[in-house]
Amino acid sequence: MNVPALVQISDLQKVYKTRDGEDIHALKDVNLAIKDREFVSIVGPSGCGKTTLLKILSGILARSAGEVLVSGRPHDGPSRDVGVVFQAPVLLPWKTVLQNVMVPIAVQRRSVPEFEPRARKLIAMVGLSGFEERYPNELSGGMQQRVGICRALVHDPSFLLMDEPFGALDAMTREAMNEELQRIWQETHKTVLLVTHSIPEAVYLADRVVVMTPRPGRIVEVIDIELPRPRKLTMQNTPAFGRYTAAIRRHFGAMGVLDA
Amino acid sequence: MRAAGNHALSALVFVVFVGGWELFVDLFDVPAIVLPPPSAIAVSFWQSLQTGELGWHLAVTLYEVVSGFALGAATGLLLGFGIALSPLAERLFYPYVVAFQTVPKVAVAPIIVIWFGYGVSSKVVITAMIAFFPVLANAIVGLRSAPQDQVEMMLSYTASRWQVFRMVRLPASLPYIFVGLDVAIVLSVIGAIVGEFVGAKAGLGFLILQKNFNFDMAGTFVVLIVLSVIGVGLHEIVSRVQRRVVFWVDIAGDRVTGA
Numbered sequence: 262m263n264v265p266a267l268v269q270i271s272d273l274q275k276v277y278k279t280r281d282g283e284d285i286h287a288l289k290d291v292n293l294a295i296k297d298r299e300f301v302s303i304v305g306p307s308g309c310g311k312t313t314l315l316k317i318l319s320g321i322l323a324r325s326a327g328e329v330l331v332s333g334r335p336h337d338g339p340s341r342d343v344g345v346v347f348q349a350p351v352l353l354p355w356k357t358v359l360q361n362v363m364v365p366i367a368v369q370r371r372s373v374p375e376f377e378p379r380a381r382k383l384i385a386m387v388g389l390s391g392f393e394e395r396y397p398n399e400l401s402g403g404m405q406q407r408v409g410i411c412r413a414l415v416h417d418p419s420f421l422l423m424d425e426p427f428g429a430l431d432a433m434t435r436e437a438m439n440e441e442l443q444r445i446w447q448e449t450h451k452t453v454l455l456v457t458h459s460i461p462e463a464v465y466l467a468d469r470v471v472v473m474t475p476r477p478g479r480i481v482e483v484i485d486i487e488l489p490r491p492r493k494l495t496m497q498n499t500p501a502f503g504r505y506t507a508a509i510r511r512h513f514g515a516m517g518v519l520d521a
Numbered sequence: 522m523r524a525a526g527n528h529a530l531s532a533l534v535f536v537v538f539v540g541g542w543e544l545f546v547d548l549f550d551v552p553a554i555v556l557p558p559p560s561a562i563a564v565s566f567w568q569s570l571q572t573g574e575l576g577w578h579l580a581v582t583l584y585e586v587v588s589g590f591a592l593g594a595a596t597g598l599l600l601g602f603g604i605a606l607s608p609l610a611e612r613l614f615y616p617y618v619v620a621f622q623t624v625p626k627v628a629v630a631p632i633i634v635i636w637f638g639y640g641v642s643s644k645v646v647i648t649a650m651i652a653f654f655p656v657l658a659n660a661i662v663g664l665r666s667a668p669q670d671q672v673e674m675m676l677s678y679t680a681s682r683w684q685v686f687r688m689v690r691l692p693a694s695l696p697y698i699f700v701g702l703d704v705a706i707v708l709s710v711i712g713a714i715v716g717e718f719v720g721a722k723a724g725l726g727f728l729i730l731q732k733n734f735n736f737d738m739a740g741t742f743v744v745l746i747v748l749s750v751i752g753v754g755l756h757e758i759v760s761r762v763q764r765r766v767v768f769w770v771d772i773a774g775d776r777v778t779g780a
Contacts (some may be wrong), residue, residue, distance in 0.1 A: 319677040321673050339677050339678065340679065345677045351670045355692045355768075364674075364678065368678045368680045398769060
């Protein structure tokens with residue numbers, strides 16, 4: 262554990278006020294260190310604050326208390342060094358696939374000639390060659406989500422945030438996307454924080470799984486996943502994999518909340 | 522095959538309608554002063570084309586409609602952007618805008634004619650007054666219509682307020698603005714005619730009054746038909762531009778709402 266953490270979250274709190282003036286602890290005493298090039302998954306039922314945590318890390322939501330450091334510097338607000346993949350693809354319908362992938366480049370005023378080849382390479386990497394000039398409404402949901410992933414990677418951020426990126430996809434597409442994400446992660450050496458509802462997805466992809474529970478939203482356990490890489494989808498049928506998912510599921514069973 | 526069949530059906534309906542009208546007038550001996558037969562309208566149309574009378578008045582009205590629409594749409598867009606972007610501007614100006622909109626423009630038209638004279642300019646102003654509101658209302662709704670997740674996506678990539686406006690809010694508002702423009706262009710024809718009814722020296726509205734005064738029913742019908750052709754034509758032009766510009770939205774192109 263001598264490697265300095267890329268992301269250091271200390272005593273993070275987020276409190277919402279309801280209309281009756283009551284305090285809702287969306288996040289309570291969250292402490293988490295994420296190492297460079299590490300893949301961390303967060304699992305938990307709805308309302309456990311995982312999306313809130315991701316919004317604070319992506320800089321679009323202010324925290325109530327605590328500290329977030331990225332590469333040792335305070336992280337207050339959106340950063341050029343972060344890429345975000347959302348629950349829905351969130352593509353701009355009036356822009357082509359290539360233009361959508363290039364949105365961070367345009368926003369951050371980076372060099373288009375320098376990054377366009379990179380955008381095309383990413384599009385090819387997710388299997389969308391030939392779709393560069395198509396519009397989002399001509400693509401399937403899975404294809405749109407892959408465009409969203411390219412957009413998160415195009416400006417070569419070191420930190421990738423993913424908020425249930427495959428939640429809207431059917432089971433088959435979802436497994437294929439999981440395999441693809443593992444490959445992308447291994448090729449690009451990003452640090453990834455993935456929020457998911459799916460326990461198998463969390464275990465399959467992550468080096469560590471962070472288990473969160475709601476009311477108040479907090480971390481109850483962090484589990485190291487010591488499965489060899491690259492991982493095959495068939496690995497999900499092995500006893501070792503099953504032990505991990507069972508260990509995670511136990512938390513939710515005890516609380517009486519079901520994994521959605 | 523189906524398209525061709527539909528066209529044939531439309532033509533058939535038209536022929537039956539016009540033929541039935543002609544036959545009805547002929548059989549029941551309806552006086553031309555009550556309902557002129559289509560044949561008389563066609564003859565009257567041909568005559569007013571020959572004398573150049575129709576062309577001249579048509580040009581005047583078209584000019585009023587198009588410039589009034591342009592003026593009204595520009596004002597509506599400008600005010601709409603201001604109100605949508607600044608809560609202060611909304612609090613200061615929007616109540617007056619709504620109050621202004623509730624006043625029937627027909628009632629205001631005589632004042633406008635006194636202020637701007639019997640010429641073309643008073644009609645342009647009246648048309649602009651009628652055309653500006655649908656554009657304004659739709660611009661405000663449109664600029665606020667950008668989905669929150671698109672805005673958050675932009676912000677997470679460090680977009681500035683201005684970048685969010687230019688790259689998301691503005692394009693997202695275009696489908697709404699075009700609905701407003703479509704309503705406005707059809708209302709503009711009404712605006713010009715209202716203006717001409719109040720007091721004018723030329724234009725199709727003036728021509729209708731003149732024909733009516735002379736009990737020339739066929740001539741009146743000619744002008745009415747020309748007016749509806751103008752309305753349909755201008756609406757069609759706006760629809761075509763709309764389909765080109767907001768290509769990502771599937772709009773029922775020939776439906777006018779909000780009028």
